[in-house]
Amino acid sequence: MLAAEEYKDIEEKIERGERLTREDGIRLFHCHDIAWLGAMADKVRKRKCGDIVYYNVNCHVNLTNICTSHCKFCAFGRDCDEKGAYEMTKEQALNLVADAMKDPNLAGLHVVSGLHPTWSFDHYLGIVKAIHETYPQLYMKGFTGVEITHFAQISGLSVEEVLIRLRDEGGLQAIAGGGAEILSDRVRDELCPNKATADEWLEVARTAHKLGIKSNASMLYGHIETLEERVDHLLRLRELQDETGGFQTFICFPFLPKNTELGRKIKQTSHWDDLRTMAISRLMLDNFTNIKAYWVMLTVPVAQVALGFGANDIDGTVHKETILHDAGAESPTSLSEDKIIRIIREAGRIPAACDCNFNILRKFA
Amino acid sequence: MEKIKLARIKAAAGERLTLADALALYEDNDLLFLAKCARRMKEAKSGKKVFYTVNRHINLTNICSANCPLCAFQVKDGDKRGFVLETDDVAKILDSAKELKNLSEIHIVSALHPDKDFAYYKNIVRQVRAALPEADVKAFTPVEIVNFAKISGKSILEVLTELKEAGLDSLPGGGAEILSDRVREIICPKKATTAEWLDVMRTAHKLGIRTNASIMYGHVETIEERLQHLITLRDLQDETHGFQAFMLFPFHPANTELGEEQSLKRVGSWEDMKMLALSRLILDNFDHIKAFWIMLTMPIAQLALGFGADDLDGTIGEEKIIHAAGAQTNTGITRTDLERFIRETGYEPVQRDTFYREVQP
Numbered sequence: 232m233l234a235a236e237e238y239k240d241i242e243e244k245i246e247r248g249e250r251l252t253r254e255d256g257i258r259l260f261h262c263h264d265i266a267w268l269g270a271m272a273d274k275v276r277k278r279k280c281g282d283i284v285y286y287n288v289n290c291h292v293n294l295t296n297i298c299t300s301h302c303k304f305c306a307f308g309r310d311c312d313e314k315g316a317y318e319m320t321k322e323q324a325l326n327l328v329a330d331a332m333k334d335p336n337l338a339g340l341h342v343v344s345g346l347h348p349t350w351s352f353d354h355y356l357g358i359v360k361a362i363h364e365t366y367p368q369l370y371m372k373g374f375t376g377v378e379i380t381h382f383a384q385i386s387g388l389s390v391e392e393v394l395i396r397l398r399d400e401g402g403l404q405a406i407a408g409g410g411a412e413i414l415s416d417r418v419r420d421e422l423c424p425n426k427a428t429a430d431e432w433l434e435v436a437r438t439a440h441k442l443g444i445k446s447n448a449s450m451l452y453g454h455i456e457t458l459e460e461r462v463d464h465l466l467r468l469r470e471l472q473d474e475t476g477g478f479q480t481f482i483c484f485p486f487l488p489k490n491t492e493l494g495r496k497i498k499q500t501s502h503w504d505d506l507r508t509m510a511i512s513r514l515m516l517d518n519f520t521n522i523k524a525y526w527v528m529l530t531v532p533v534a535q536v537a538l539g540f541g542a543n544d545i546d547g548t549v550h551k552e553t554i555l556h557d558a559g560a561e562s563p564t565s566l567s568e569d570k571i572i573r574i575i576r577e578a579g580r581i582p583a584a585c586d587c588n589f590n591i592l593r594k595f596a
Numbered sequence: 597m598e599k600i601k602l603a604r605i606k607a608a609a610g611e612r613l614t615l616a617d618a619l620a621l622y623e624d625n626d627l628l629f630l631a632k633c634a635r636r637m638k639e640a641k642s643g644k645k646v647f648y649t650v651n652r653h654i655n656l657t658n659i660c661s662a663n664c665p666l667c668a669f670q671v672k673d674g675d676k677r678g679f680v681l682e683t684d685d686v687a688k689i690l691d692s693a694k695e696l697k698n699l700s701e702i703h704i705v706s707a708l709h710p711d712k713d714f715a716y717y718k719n720i721v722r723q724v725r726a727a728l729p730e731a732d733v734k735a736f737t738p739v740e741i742v743n744f745a746k747i748s749g750k751s752i753l754e755v756l757t758e759l760k761e762a763g764l765d766s767l768p769g770g771g772a773e774i775l776s777d778r779v780r781e782i783i784c785p786k787k788a789t790t791a792e793w794l795d796v797m798r799t800a801h802k803l804g805i806r807t808n809a810s811i812m813y814g815h816v817e818t819i820e821e822r823l824q825h826l827i828t829l830r831d832l833q834d835e836t837h838g839f840q841a842f843m844l845f846p847f848h849p850a851n852t853e854l855g856e857e858q859s860l861k862r863v864g865s866w867e868d869m870k871m872l873a874l875s876r877l878i879l880d881n882f883d884h885i886k887a888f889w890i891m892l893t894m895p896i897a898q899l900a901l902g903f904g905a906d907d908l909d910g911t912i913g914e915e916k917i918i919h920a921a922g923a924q925t926n927t928g929i930t931r932t933d934l935e936r937f938i939r940e941t942g943y944e945p946v947q948r949d950t951f952y953r954e955v956q957p
């Protein structure tokens with residue numbers, strides 16, 4: 232059970248800072264010694280990014296949940312005429328941000344939405360532009376590789392042109408990490424055939440990085456993927472990161488089955504799986520600086536413990552999360568900055584509020 | 597050598613830790629290092645086994661004369677929420693307990709009722725013993741035993757002897773809170789003192805009654821008091837070897853006077869896991885560390901198996917005390933779920949009785 236002997240070769244590689252192979256990754260997924268995995272990931276975390284834990288004071292803006300993609304793991308997307316479907320007007324979006332602005336520390340926005348069947352790219356851009364022009368002091372992070380691929384398809388523009396317009400007109404400073412799911416066409420064909428393919432998702436990230444726009448990456452696990460596919464997913468991200476260096480942070484999303492089509496067949500991952508996946512991600516993604524423990528999905532207690540399993544980023548205050556709460560997330564829909572600071576401090580680390588590009592805004596040594 | 601270096605060497609080797617070592621490790625806050633060491637000690641003691649039991653909790657009454665500020669369960673006499681189970685009520689519970697396959701333990705913990713005499717409690721033990729001759733009766737914390745001595749004018753030894761004759765097998769570990777009279781003055785001034793709690797345990801162990809032990813942390817105690825509590829338990833264990841398992845209760849401040857007056861917040865899961873691992877390491881003469889899932893929630897209790905715990909307690913029906921303090925867990929779990937959780941960690945589920953003898957499910 233104790234990993235010391237069986238995994239000695241991997242431990243030595245980690246000590247030397249050597250890159251782990253696909254086989255190493257698969258072996259790690261068969262290791263039951265979670266304390267050892269955590270200790271290894273924690274060692275790498277310390278070496279790569281020290282004791283600071285990043286968080287944002289942010290507000291999530293989900294413009295619409297009407298979506299043509301119909302991904303089987305999603306509880307957020309709706310058809311136009313479905314109960315609970317909504318679309319925000321420009322005014323409503325501005326009101327949401329105005330409400331979030333009551334927090335004097337609000338630093339920025341995270342804008343992610345459904346693929347609306349009739350909204351044009353200009354419509355999305357128009358709303359973001361209005362927000363950006365009204366609140367230029369807020370950082371603008373948003374749109375996943377899936378949305379950007381969709382914008383290119385509906386507008387006839389290239390991915391690069393879409394990104395340039397979002398940056399120059401909408402103030403976009405960084406791209407959200409969602410929509411990567413598992414970068415395997417076998418998995419995507421089964422779960423989300425109507426949206427960006429693995430290659431398309433990676434191409435958006437590559438193009439953004441070339442334009443100097445940083446992006447995040449993620450993995451949605453705990454559904455139909457095999458452990459090998461998890462490792463391959465991490466390797467594809469690592470490969471692109473070698474090429475561009477444009478990924479900022481990596482986020483593990485455990486699949487939340489409630490209210491999803493797929494959830495009728497699949498049980499939610501255990502936190503045991505969540506933490507080992509976090510640790511293995513930290514170990515495999517040796518060219519990523521940051522690993523995020525997204526408390527909305529993991530729950531606050533697990534996100535806190537995840538700080539010992541390789542994470543150095545705990546996401547943000549969020550201000551009314553909706554996408555995952557539709558899937559039965561049992562965490563609160565927002566966290567106060569005080570609570571985030573307390574959680575980080577209890578873990579013996581240094582809380583630092585940052586913007587969407589990990590520039591430190593305030594640090595609490 | 598630097599204090600912390602020495603403490604880490606000792607922890608890694610599974611050697612006995614002093615209070616100074618424990619404090620250094622606490623301050624060091626290297627959670628995963630502690631987990632690695634604790635896991636090693638767990639595997640040295642119980643190998644791959646993780647124990648659970650099929651048990652049933654009975655809380656006889658919530659009407660309490662102690663009125664501890666730390667408690668959300670107790671109510672004063674005359675309160676609408678108050679209840680007392682009489683013989684008939686207990687008989688009904690025992691009837692339903694009989695239906696449980698492989699039931700191996702009845703766990704009885706209650707408030708200090710102002711009017712019930714010792715005979716009432718003794719009769720309940722007889723009743724349980726008679727109804728379920730195969731089940732172990734684990735009943736009454738030292739706090740209750742001290743109360744029985746007071747209300748009956750008998751000595752602790754007499755009370756325990758009579759209960760043993762009535763059919764009592766073991767004592768649960770509750771009521772220890774923090775074994776410091778400074779702390780007890782604040783959180784539970786009207787119940788058993790440190791010396792009394794320890795005296796009950798010592799006497800029980802001498803009579804061959806095995807017991808558990810516990811800690812309730814995360815309220816007004818200092819870290820030194822918290823760690824000294826563990827050393828105090830270890831000292832008594834050296835003397836008697838009567839403790840079986842140790843469990844940790846993080847303080848749930850909701851609905852308690854203490855939580856409100858001192859504006860206490862529930863400590864985080866980081867602290868829970870750290871205390872668990874540290875307890876495993878400090879209590880080197882305890883065989884078992886229990887992750888009481890009803891307090892921690894099942895998903896977190898599963899994680900605890902990576903931090904030194906080797907026991908998940910039971911498939912409990914109707915827990916009332918902790919839920920009164922806002923615990924969000926279900927009040928029961930099935931054997932299938934429990935075993936699935938254990939297997940996922942690479943450990944083997946073992947159904948046990950009160951004395952950690954294996955039971956074939």
